Amino acid sequence: MQAPGYPIVSVRNLSKHYPLRSWWGGKASVFRAVEDVSFDIRPGETLGLVGESGSGKSTIGRAVTMLNPPTAGTVAFEGVDLATLSAPAMRRTRARIQTVFQDPYAALNPRMSVGNYVAEAFKLHRPGMRGLERREAVAGLFERVGLEPRFAGRFPHQFSGGQRQRICIARAIALRPSFIVADEPIAALDVSIQAQVVNLLQHLQDELGLSYLFISHDLRMVRHLCHRVAVLWRGRIVELAPSDLLYENPRHPYTRRLLGAVPVPNPAAERARLAAANASPAAPIAEGGDLVEVAPGHFVAEPTGGAAA
Known part of the structure; x- marks a missing residue:
């Protein structure tokens, strides 16, 4: 999964677990929000992170910036493991790692x-x-x-x-950062404004040489903005590929299902799509295993059990 060129951000085997409260004397358990996620982001690149709500996208964004440090795994920024930095060193590094959140009003001080x-x-x-x-x-x-x-x-x-x-x-x-996590930065905006914000992000990337981790539900905007896309399902990356390759030839059943849910801006084609989806009930998706390179730069999780769609 090594991106061409020296990565500015390198995430390896990142996991984030949350302890669950024990009720009535029962045994405490753990919620595995993210499990064994790895990816690279090279200078000037935008990596899109997509998946349904609850799949762990924002958890990864907060873990990568150390706002909510990972339970296991490493996050290296410009070759340095962020977990090894002292508090003063981390404070200096934060100037080069920034976040744009989903709700701009909540992010501002009223x-x-x-x-x-x-x-x-x-x-x-x-x-x-x-x-x-x-x-x-x-x-x-x-x-x-x-x-x-x-x-x-x-x-x-x-x-x-x-x-x-x-x-x-x-x-x-x-502060002229080199890496920004954009956590659904257009989700709370009107459709007419979303394109303006995305174009602004692109302009700033060209002007300042920024790298982005772009988290979004909007698969069309992801294709427009991102160089590569990682598909997250149940806290694991199940497919990672260059944007055009992933959209034109999705290999994992969950990726195909996710892209198939995108509305078509043609009433007749949309009715046909919905009819076909209703006629073919979705089969269960197998749990994902290790990522395997099926084409240059195209990685897909091997099924470890269950049925494939």
Whole structure:
């Protein structure tokens, strides 16, 4: 699964488990949210992470950034295992690893002007910056994400959802990171605004050389934005391939089922698709095992039991 070129992020055998409470004296158990996940992201690349709700996508995003450290496995950033870093070293590294969350309003402080919110990054990581320098830097960031610098004195409730997400993106790029986890950054936005935000992310990637882990339910946007796609099912990656190859030739039964659920923008074709789906009940999917390379750069999980669709 090694991406061409030196990976900026290398995840190996990442697992995240949560202990479950024991009731009435019973034996405590463990919920395995993510199990044995591995992937690389190279400089300037966008890796898409897709799967149904509850499959572990956001858990992986939080584990990769060490917001919620993994139970097992390693996350290496620029060749350094993040788990081995001291608190001061991790603080410095966080300037180069940022996150854009799904709900921009929840990410913003409602009692802080958006200009001060963006400037907090400089106060924390560049305490030597003067106030005028910070204000100029914030104005430049607002212009870069398509907002008027004069909006810096306003508060989050005075902005639309798309504008709030642009503010969150401005905060994310303030310290010139090299890697951003975009955790469903367009899910809470109107359809007409989603494309604008995705185009902004692409523009910033070209301009700043960013690498993304792009988590999303929107399979069409994933194909448009991502270079490679990893399909997650029950906390495991079951298929990983270049975007066009995965969409044109999905090999795993779950991937085929996931892509088959995408609505078709043609009423007649959509009715035919739904009729065919109803006529053929979905067979159970086998548990996934180790990933095997079935074509150059195309990895599929070997079934370990059960039936294949």
